[in-house]
Amino acid sequence: MSRRTKTNFKTFVGTLLICGELMAITLVAANHVMAQTSRLNIQGSTTVGPIGDAFAEAYKAMHPGINITVNKTGSGDGAAAIVDGRCDIAMMSRFMKDTEFKKAVVNDIFPVAHVIAMDGVCVIVHPSNPVKSLGSAQIRAIYKGEISNWNQIGGPNLPIVAISRDTSSGTYETFEDLVMKKEKMASGVEYVSSNPQAHARVSTTTGAIGYVGLGFVDMKVRALQIDGVAPSRSTIASGKYPVSRPLFLFTNGYPKLGSPIHEFCTFYLTEKGQEIIEAKGFVPLTNY
Amino acid sequence: MKQPDISPNVSVAKDTSLQAVVEFSRPLLLTPGQDLAGYIGSRVGRALIFLITCVSVLAVLLIFYFIIREAVPFVTLESVKTSLARISEFLTSKNWFPEHEEHPEFGALTIIVGSIYVTVVALILAVPFGVLSAIFLSDIAPFTVREIVKPVIELLAAIPSVAYGFFAIVVVAPWLQNKFGFTTGANALNAAMILALMAVPTIISVAEDSLSAIGREIREASYGLGATRTETMLKVVIPAAHSGIIASIILGMMRAIGETMVVWMAAGMAAQVPSPWWDLSQSVRPITATIAQEMGETPQGTPHYYSLFALGVLLLIFTFGLNMVSEHFMSRVKHKGGSA
Numbered sequence: 001m002s003r004r005t006k007t008n009f010k011t012f013v014g015t016l017l018i019c020g021e022l023m024a025i026t027l028v029a030a031n032h033v034m035a036q037t038s039r040l041n042i043q044g045s046t047t048v049g050p051i052g053d054a055f056a057e058a059y060k061a062m063h064p065g066i067n068i069t070v071n072k073t074g075s076g077d078g079a080a081a082i083v084d085g086r087c088d089i090a091m092m093s094r095f096m097k098d099t100e101f102k103k104a105v106v107n108d109i110f111p112v113a114h115v116i117a118m119d120g121v122c123v124i125v126h127p128s129n130p131v132k133s134l135g136s137a138q139i140r141a142i143y144k145g146e147i148s149n150w151n152q153i154g155g156p157n158l159p160i161v162a163i164s165r166d167t168s169s170g171t172y173e174t175f176e177d178l179v180m181k182k183e184k185m186a187s188g189v190e191y192v193s194s195n196p197q198a199h200a201r202v203s204t205t206t207g208a209i210g211y212v213g214l215g216f217v218d219m220k221v222r223a224l225q226i227d228g229v230a231p232s233r234s235t236i237a238s239g240k241y242p243v244s245r246p247l248f249l250f251t252n253g254y255p256k257l258g259s260p261i262h263e264f265c266t267f268y269l270t271e272k273g274q275e276i277i278e279a280k281g282f283v284p285l286t287n288y
Numbered sequence: 289m290k291q292p293d294i295s296p297n298v299s300v301a302k303d304t305s306l307q308a309v310v311e312f313s314r315p316l317l318l319t320p321g322q323d324l325a326g327y328i329g330s331r332v333g334r335a336l337i338f339l340i341t342c343v344s345v346l347a348v349l350l351i352f353y354f355i356i357r358e359a360v361p362f363v364t365l366e367s368v369k370t371s372l373a374r375i376s377e378f379l380t381s382k383n384w385f386p387e388h389e390e391h392p393e394f395g396a397l398t399i400i401v402g403s404i405y406v407t408v409v410a411l412i413l414a415v416p417f418g419v420l421s422a423i424f425l426s427d428i429a430p431f432t433v434r435e436i437v438k439p440v441i442e443l444l445a446a447i448p449s450v451a452y453g454f455f456a457i458v459v460v461a462p463w464l465q466n467k468f469g470f471t472t473g474a475n476a477l478n479a480a481m482i483l484a485l486m487a488v489p490t491i492i493s494v495a496e497d498s499l500s501a502i503g504r505e506i507r508e509a510s511y512g513l514g515a516t517r518t519e520t521m522l523k524v525v526i527p528a529a530h531s532g533i534i535a536s537i538i539l540g541m542m543r544a545i546g547e548t549m550v551v552w553m554a555a556g557m558a559a560q561v562p563s564p565w566w567d568l569s570q571s572v573r574p575i576t577a578t579i580a581q582e583m584g585e586t587p588q589g590t591p592h593y594y595s596l597f598a599l600g601v602l603l604l605i606f607t608f609g610l611n612m613v614s615e616h617f618m619s620r621v622k623h624k625g626g627s628a
Contacts, residue, residue, distance in 0.1 A: 073587045161472045166557070166581045167387045184385050187398065190474060190571045191557035193581055197457065204462040207471055 040068040040260055044078020044091030047119060047170025048247045052091050054276040055267050059260075066260055082250050085109055088261050090250040093119065093173060111250045116268040118283040120214050120236030120244035121174050124199070124221040126206045131155045133225035136179050136242055142209060143179070145186025150207065162189045163201050163210035171195065171281075175211050178243045195281060211243075213281025236283045247282065352604065359601045362394075362594035378598060384559040384573075386582070386592040394595045398559045400602065402476075402572035406551055409480035409568065410487060410544045415537055417484070418491030422536070425492065426499035427507075427521060438496070445489040453553030456482045460554070470569040474556035477568035482550045487540035494539055498532020498621055499525060535617035542610050545576075546603075552577035575603045 042052050049072035056068040071077075071087075078090035079097070083104040096104075096111055104111050123139055125131060131154060134142075141147045143162050151157045164185060165172040176182060192198045195216045202210040203220040210221075214231055217223045223231050226242050235241040255262035267273040274284040318326065363378075365371045374394065381395025421441070425434050460481065461473025470477075502525050510520040526533070556571025557578075563570075579596050586593045 077587055159471045168582050168584050168586060182389065184383075184388060184391075187382065187384075187560040188558050188571070190472065191573075191581065192474075193552060197553065200457055201461070201474060204458075205465060205472060 039066055040089070040264065041071075041087040042068065042089045042091060042264075043071040043073060043081040043087040044089075044250075045075040045093040045170065045173075045247070046072045046168065047075075047093040047173055048091035048116075048249070049170065050280045051117060051247070051268075051277060051282065052089075054280060055264060055273065058272055058276065059264055059267060063260070068264075079250070082111060082252065083107060083109060085252070088251070089264060092248045092250055093170065093245065094177075095248065096250065109252045111252065112254050114249040114251065114265045115246045115285060116249055116265070117247045117277045117285060118237050118239070118244055119170075119174055119247050120231055120241055120283055121171055121178070121211050122214055122217050122223040122231040123179075123209065123211045123226060123243070124202050124217060124223050125209050126202060127220065127222045128206055129155060129222065131224065132222075133228060135227055139179050139209075139226070140181065140183065143185045143189060144183060145188060158207040161205050161208040162186070163198055163205075163208055164189050164191050165195075165198060165211070166191050166193050169193075171211065171213060174243065174245060178245065179211075214283060215278060215281035233283050237285060244283075355597055355600045355604060358594060358597035360594075362591065362598045378595070382559075382561065384578075386595050387586070392591060394591070396595075396599060396602075398561050399573050399575050399578050399599065401561050402555065402559075403545060403574040403576070403603075403606075405476055405562070405572050406479045406483060406555060406574055407541060407545045409476060410483035411537065411541055413480060414484035414487040414491060414540055414544075418488045418536070418540065419495055419533060421488070422492045422495035422499055422533075423521065423526070425496050427525065438493075441489050441492050443489075444485065445493075449486070449547060449549040450553075452482050452486060453550045456550060456554035464569075468569070472556060472569070472571060474554055474571060475569050476555060476562065476572045479551045479555035479572070479574075480568070482554055483544040483547055486547060486550065487543045490543050491536045491540040494536035495529075495533045498529045498536065501532065501621070502528045531617040531620040535614045535621065538610050538614040538617065542607055542614070545610070546607055548576040548580050552580055557581065575599050579603075 040056075042056065044052075049070065052070045052072070056070050060066060060068060070091075072091075075092040075094055078087070078092050079100045081087040082090035083100055085107065090111075095113065101111060123134070129150065131150060134153065138147065138153055142153075142160055143164065145162075147153060147160065149157065149159055162185075165175070190201070192201055192210075195212045198210045198212050199216050199218075199221060202208045212221075214233070214236060217231070225231075229235050229241045231241050231243075236244040239246075249265050251261055251265060255265060268277060268284065274286070277284045363371055363375050365374055378394050378396050379400075380397055381393065382398050383393040383395040384398060385391070385393045425438060429437065456478055457474065460478050463473070464470045464475070464478060465473040506524060506528060507520055510524045511517075515524070551574045555574055555577065557573045558571035559573045560570065562568070562572065579599055582592070583596055586596065
């Protein structure tokens with residue numbers, strides 16, 4: 001009997017321990033959830049998202065007291081959130097539409113745009129490819145499957161391997177807007193899930209064409225001129241390069257100077273902010 | 289809990305008669321309080337352990353519930369007619385443009401075919417390789433070779449899949465292009481080769497276990513009747529172990545069909561059915577990789593979001609079915625082991 005009690009006792013202690021552990025885990029989880037109720041709520045574009053995330057991280061490191069949440073759900077969602085007053089800052093890869101502005105004003109919200117960076121997407125090919133320049137209509141035709149061999153556009157007799165970024169990426173969104181004009185890509189287009197992967201595929205495949213952010217263009221791939229304009233920091237920042245667009249943060253009115261919102265929206269002006277923008281493959285807004 | 293000296297006494301009491309006397313120094317009867325505490329402790333402990341076991345069962349059920357719950361809005365539209373149209377589009381159309389703003393299309397046929405395609409090709413590559421290796425290891429290899437080779441093969445299973453994927457893109461893809469003149473190296477063959485490599489350890493391990501489980505006496509009886517080694521292998525041992533071998537193949541198949549990272553990186557992700565159908569050099573797009581690629585940034589509550597869960601349900605049906613079949617064969621292995 002005593003032996004049995006002992007085993008039971010042990011089991012009991014064991015289960016108690018396990019219970020305690022579970023409770024601890026639950027508590028930690030609960031804490032975590034509580035910590036996420038933030039003071040700065042940022043929502044919007046998946047393109048601007050990486051900048052928003054990195055800014056938030058850098059900003060939190062400088063101001064340990066602040067809590068920032070960044071939700072990347074798309075420009076349309078960001079606009080809807082700022083119009084309804086559900087977020088402090090909306091990240092958007094396009095300007096606000098008339099209808100969104102009107103709705104905002106009805107809600108007593110006055111959206112103000114802050115341009116924080118320029119986004120340019122470079123179309124790249126294998127360095128051995130003699131094609132140096134394409135029109136954006138030609139690129140669109142390639143991705144729609146209408147042009148399938150390089151010899152149709154002044155290159156060697158080589159089938160074209162069209163490589164796209166995955167449809168959930170901001171780079172894809174930019175490309176779809178500015179080059180594809182929202183037309184559907186052909187079924188033979190391959191998809192890769194990151195800029196480095198796109199770079200790796202194009203640099204190892206002679207017939208490949210792909211697109212990446214400016215930061216990922218190097219000697220192993222060649223960036224094409226589009227409509228006669230070569231991508232570079234200055235052509236993208238000035239908007240001469242056809243596949244470039246400004247990235248916005250929208251706030252309700254111009255934020256109070258020195259407030260966290262104001263500091264966040266002007267973070268792109270700091271050295272750290274510019275480093276982040278460049279590291280994420282975008283072009284900082286400078287005139288040097 | 290009032291008697292912390294209980295446990296040391298009991299543990300030594302078993303050993304020597306001298307200390308057995310010590311045991312009698314304790315009260316033979318527990319007080320009602322202690323008795324009750326012990327009883328409650330055992331009941332509560334049992335209940336808690338039962339609950340903890342339930343958590344894992346519950347987790348599986350909840351996964352099923354949530355995936356199906358999120359998939360249902362995809363197929364239940366305003367009217368029965370549109371719902372049926374959506375289902376038939378999902379299963380028969382080849383156009384997968386779920387993210388398109390004006391005209392989204394949800395034809396998952398190419399994706400279902402892509403998954404089946406890479407899995408089947410991977411099995412065609414992996415099964416002969418794995419089963420023959422298992423036969424070698426169980427019946428032909430000397431003991432020392434087997435002791436070295438088996439852990440090395442099992443090490444293959446420990447390599448993270450993203451490492452395989454990286455290998456596929458950086459090494460295998462250019463190699464396929466340069467050696468065989470494929471236009472693209474990220475294709476069905478590349479993915480299938482890597483998947484085969486990943487399924488082989490599972491197949492070898494399980495098949496070898498089931499071959500070894502066939503007793504020595506069966507082999508000796510066969511030799512005793514004058515059968516050669518080949519005849520013994522082909523006509524006695526393999527037929528006897530066939531359930532285990534089939535189970536190993538199904539487990540390898542599940543490994544291949546559920547793998548995400550490798551196919552995401554190596555298969556090329558083009559939403560197309562290869563034409564002609566046997567052309568392995570074309571890109572395909574498996575279910576798992578599609579979900580992984582598109583789930584991250586898809587806004588919740590959109591048809592696109594629900595369509596990914598519908599794909600998840602399809603995948604669950606596949607793996608659940610395979611799991612059932614492998615359970616069936618594995619249980620037959622166990623019965624045989626018991627009777628032998």
